[in-house]
Amino acid sequence: MDYIGSSGLSVKLIAFSRLVEGKESENKEPDVIVAESGAISHSKEFKNLPDEKVRHLIDLLKSLGHESVFEHVSFTFRIEGISRVCSHQLVRHRMASFTQQSQRYVPIDPEFIIPESIDKSEFSEEFKKILDDSRKLYKKMVENGIRKEDARFILPQAIETKIIVTMNGRELRHFISLRAEKDAQWEIRALATEMLKQVYQVAPILFEDLYKKYIES
Numbered sequence: 750m751d752y753i754g755s756s757g758l759s760v761k762l763i764a765f766s767r768l769v770e771g772k773e774s775e776n777k778e779p780d781v782i783v784a785e786s787g788a789i790s791h792s793k794e795f796k797n798l799p800d801e802k803v804r805h806l807i808d809l810l811k812s813l814g815h816e817s818v819f820e821h822v823s824f825t826f827r828i829e830g831i832s833r834v835c836s837h838q839l840v841r842h843r844m845a846s847f848t849q850q851s852q853r854y855v856p857i858d859p860e861f862i863i864p865e866s867i868d869k870s871e872f873s874e875e876f877k878k879i880l881d882d883s884r885k886l887y888k889k890m891v892e893n894g895i896r897k898e899d900a901r902f903i904l905p906q907a908i909e910t911k912i913i914v915t916m917n918g919r920e921l922r923h924f925i926s927l928r929a930e931k932d933a934q935w936e937i938r939a940l941a942t943e944m945l946k947q948v949y950q951v952a953p954i955l956f957e958d959l960y961k962k963y964i965e966s
Contacts, residue, residue: 757830757862757909758939762947764915766822775800779822779952783807783918787818807954819918819955824948826914828940832862833906835936838928844920850911853898856891859884860909864935880907918955921948925956929963 768778776784784803787810788796798806810818831839840847850857861880867873883903890900916924921944927933928941942963949960 758936758943759827759829760940760943760947761827762824762944762951763827763913764825765948765951766824772797774803776803777951777953779824779918780804780807780954782822783810783818783952783955786821787815790818804954811958816919816922819922820920822918822952822955823915824918824921824951826944826947827911828914829911830862830909831912831936831940833908833910834862835934835940836910836912837906838934838937839912839914839940842916842920842924844917845924846915848913852901852904852908856897859887859904861905861907862909862936863907880905918952922956922959925959925963929959 766779766782768782774781780803781798784798784806785796787806788798788802810816836849840849861884863873863876863880867876883905887900887903890903891897925941925945928937929945930938933941945956945959945963949956949964953960
């Protein structure tokens with residue numbers, strides 16, 4: 750059977766905060782929402798900020814560490830091709846919402862993620878045999894009446910999973926700042942950097958500093 754490595758990762762930004770009342774602006778809508786949310790804390794009334802003020806205010810908020818304003822925007826991703834090892838790390842970020850593919854209800858034909866370090870090692874064939882054996886036994890048990898919720902106990906953490914993730918701007922920045930670092934585990938680092946690449950396209954001011962640090966550097 751085929752196995753999945755880091756090249757099997759699939760990330761798609763499927764939703765993000767938008768303005769109900771659209772207006773002409775050079776800036777992306779999440780950036781505008783953040784800036785105008787921040788402006789009200791020092792103003793008697795809500796303001797439509799000039800384009801240049803949006804960047805100035807967001808950069809100022811970053812420098813001052815006033816990141817609560819970043820919580821007014823959110824971003825939703827559809828993620829496939831990660832292991833349960835990776836998803837276990839991901840769901841530890843508690844200020845987020847997760848909906849993961851259920852091994853209890855969904856009939857699955859297990860696929861597995863194999864780290865490159867193992868795939869290129871002397872343990873590769875032995876590792877793959879264990880994965881294949883667990884896959885075969887899982888399917889055999891299900892076919893013979895064992896409930897999926899029990900048969901799944903044989904499946905290793907290498908099994909591929911799918912998940913929907915929603916984070917607000919503040920938590921997403923925090924997630925990326927931890928998981929895109931060089932000392933982060935390779936799989937979640939690949940996930941974090943791909944999420945950053947996509948969110949930068951819709952909120953370039955909010956994520957500019959992280960993009961420069963982890964993508965451009």
